[in-house]
Amino acid sequence: MTTFAVPMRRRGNLSGTLNVFVPTLLHTTPADDATCELHVAQALADAAALGLQNRSTYAQYRALSGQLQGALSSRVRIEQAKGMLAERWSVRADEAFMALRQYARRQRLPLDQVASAVVEGVVDDAELRRESGTSADGPA
Template sequence: MALDLLEAQHGRGPCPDSYGSGEPVPPVSIRVAHADARWPDFTERALGQDIVTTFAVPLRRRENLLGALNVFVPTLPDPTPADAAASGLHVAQALADAAALGLQNRSAYAQYRALSGQLEQALSSRVRIEQAKGMLAERWSVRADRAFMALRQYARRHRLPLDQVASAVIEGVEDDAELRRESGGSSDGPA
């Protein structure tokens, strides 16, 4: 039911109006809106769903507009429509504010998780590169910077990520002779 009504809005309805303006759309009688040809597709479907009144409030966090919350009322309001409408708007806005906070927190959490994963991957990569550099420097009796240059040159020449070449060195599956040629092949003393 609600999904059908939301789909019927197609850019014209209380939700798009609230989202577009960033302001609440106060309670509107579906019959009056239908008679005025306001939101024709939406009001036609709402009448078919026995919706009497609708309103919408923006979902925003500070100045960041995230969407809009549509409220469908299947009954006539209490005898004090002004008070009921104001109360309904306040409750809906409080709910929308809570939802917006949840959406913002979810987004921030996802960003921090992604950044944390990237940093963890970069640290692991750096550790592997340092380990491979040390292994080659020890094996070839060269300085660590020369071993690193060999790793880097090999990676560039073969268009491989440096971390992948370092992993191959650690796992012992690299082409040691070709890597050594990248270092200049000569010993320049202890590391």
């Protein structure tokens, strides 16, 4: 049996070693055959290194995609809550956003969580309205 240990490398980055075991037939292989087998083993190692690199890149992009989707969903909820409060209180959207932000800070809650509570109607509207600096009758 002939054994080769070849480096798994991609663009100068070493990611491991590939061991290739080649069974010998009844006759011995000439040196030229061994060189050919070594080249084939290196090609296999290079292909494996490429596969590992692609898997790593795919995992990174998938994680980034999830983070971006979460940020987009959060932004949509914040905009919905801002619009709901602006309409409900007859104030500008930036005033509604300031109330959301101040309430989140005082309660030590993430802004997205407060926005979700507004959209779901589970936040105390009177307490949230105090943060806006407006009264129930209209702008102060």
